[in-house]
Amino acid sequence: MKLLTVEHLVQKFALKVLAGEEQLQKAITQPRSHRPGLEFVGHFDFFPTERVQILGSKEITYLHKLSLDERQFRIGNIVKYHPPCFIVTAGEEGLTYLTQYCLEEGIPLLCTNTPQPTSEFITKLDAYMVKALAPETAIHGVCINVYGMGILIRGKSGVGKSETAHTLIGRGHRLVADDIVVLKKLSPTTILGTHDEKTKEFLSLRSIGLLNVVRLYGRKAFQDETRIALDIELTKWQKDTLNNELEQESKFTEYMGVKIPHIEIQLQPGRDVAGLIEAAANNWLLKQQGYSAAEEFIKRLESEF
Incomplete structure (x- = not known):
């Protein structure tokens, strides 16, 4: 604060x-x-x-x-x-x-x-x-607004957080912060993500360097702050650890006492990580509206018996 x-x-x-x-x-x-x-x-x-x-x-x-x-x-x-x-x-x-x-x-x-x-x-x-006056903390990662909702992208250095954010910007989404994400606790259930002013509008890409996304892609490529709805961690591919369950068990990451839904996405060459993040965002929005694809699928199966 x-x-x-x-x-x-x-x-x-x-x-x-x-x-x-x-x-x-x-x-x-x-x-x-x-x-x-x-x-x-x-x-x-x-x-x-x-x-x-x-x-x-x-x-x-x-x-x-x-x-x-x-x-x-x-x-x-x-x-x-x-x-x-x-x-x-x-x-x-x-x-x-x-x-x-x-x-x-x-x-x-x-x-x-x-x-x-x-x-x-x-x-x-x-x-x-x-x-x-909100309590705040800073974390290492990227914050981006996807379909109107704030998403934290975390992972070890060099895993591809900024590159994924760059792909999402190319698809019409908005950068909020790169490298250092400042989190502010506005209420017992609300975390706001923003930048630390020094990195405002900047995105750092390995092999390319520092980019100003507003100068490159226009004002629509940047957003000053966003309410955090999802915490996504990018990890290296681990054979035989992914599953195809109908619905993943809910996991959370806690920031200053506020629980944020957590998803892990494993990386592999050819995997559309940006597309998976878009799917996760849309799926989260549907869940907020009370819809579950898994529940609908089970109902369809049960109706056949």
Whole structure:
């Protein structure tokens, strides 16, 4: 998990700094923002003081309607808890009183460049903070988006991970990361795969060198991040170890406590590994819809007796 500061929000969302410019390095530790509503009327039992506080048109209109003394009292009750920052989405007009309080308490007061729907801004802000504050780890491998789903391709060095990814890109799929894949845990069931910025858009092929897939194949060949659905390990061919069972036993690889379905594909000259990965992706999608080819086959057999 990387350090997230108020300055990161200013840069990401092009926010104006109305007060507290010296405090932009304040750390943000909570991935969700908060709109103080009950707090303005005196209820602080569940006030999440460590969250970014959002003031939309409803909150600002309410404050404008108060008398000077009442407004100072309501705002004073909130700023004394020193939240990381305030972000106003309703424009900066008439915020002198709020600016003064934030200056006195050393709290950054930020404002969107133009007024915008508060709910939409919160959705974008929270999504950004969840990703930025998510626990993460890095693994050696390739991440590619196949048919809209994220797939990790792992295996020993030189087994052909990047070459397989290159074939998949040629078939219209998208590279996410090569060599170093950064995994972020967004929820107890969700792992996001992305790159480490340094390797963004690059694919390394033995005997060829480093390729920029966007320059070679266009923007459609690259995707910044993807939700991981399958973990595929490429291994060397082992005679008499493959079987032709109707349905393979479910196996999983665990990343930061999240189980990801695992498939092993053995390599042999002439074997269409990219095609097998496409088949695995499509089969996984069908299983999510409740379909099993093995079950249908067994039903057909049983119907003959």
